[in-house]
Amino acid sequence: MKQLTKAEEDIMQILWDLGEANVAAIIDEFPNPKPAYNTVSTIVRILESKEFVDYRKEGRGHIYFPKVTKNDYSNQTLNKLVDGYFQGSFKSMVSFFMKKNDISIKEMEAIMKEINNGKK
Numbered sequence: 001m002k003q004l005t006k007a008e009e010d011i012m013q014i015l016w017d018l019g020e021a022n023v024a025a026i027i028d029e030f031p032n033p034k035p036a037y038n039t040v041s042t043i044v045r046i047l048e049s050k051e052f053v054d055y056r057k058e059g060r061g062h063i064y065f066p067k068v069t070k071n072d073y074s075n076q077t078l079n080k081l082v083d084g085y086f087q088g089s090f091k092s093m094v095s096f097f098m099k100k101n102d103i104s105i106k107e108m109e110a111i112m113k114e115i116n117n118g119k120k
Contacts, residue, residue, distance in 0.1 A: 001068065001072070001073070001076045003077075003080070004050075004052070004073075008046065011043050011044060012053075012073070014030075015064060016066055016070040022058075022064065026040055048064075
C-alpha cells in the first residue's frame with residue numbers, strides 16, 4: 001500500500017467520515033479558507049490512481065468513496081512507523097511515548113486492559 005501525502009490524507013479522512021461524497025461535499029468539510037475545487041479534484045484523481053478511492057457516476061458528476069479502510073491504512077502506517085523508527089519493536093515505541101508524553105499509570109492500565117481484551 002502506498003503512503004499518502006498530508007493533502008491526500010486530509011481528503012481520505014473526510015471520505016472515511018462521510019463514506020462517499022462528490023468534490024463539492026469534500027470541500028464543504030474543510031475549514032476556511034476552503035481549498036480550490038480544481039485542487040481537491042486533482043488530489044481525488046491522484047487517490048484514485050493510487051487505488052485508495054473509486055467512484056460511481058451520478059448524473060454528470062462523480063461520487064467518490066474509499067477503497068481502503070481507515071483501519072487498514074492506520075495499521076499499515078503504524079507498522080511502517082514501528083519498523084522505521086523503533087526497529088520493529090512495539091515495546092520500544094510504547095516506552096518512547098511513555099517517556100516523552102508523560103503517560104499516567106491510569107492511562108497505561110487502560111491501554112493494557114485494551115491489549116488484553118484484544119487477545120481474547
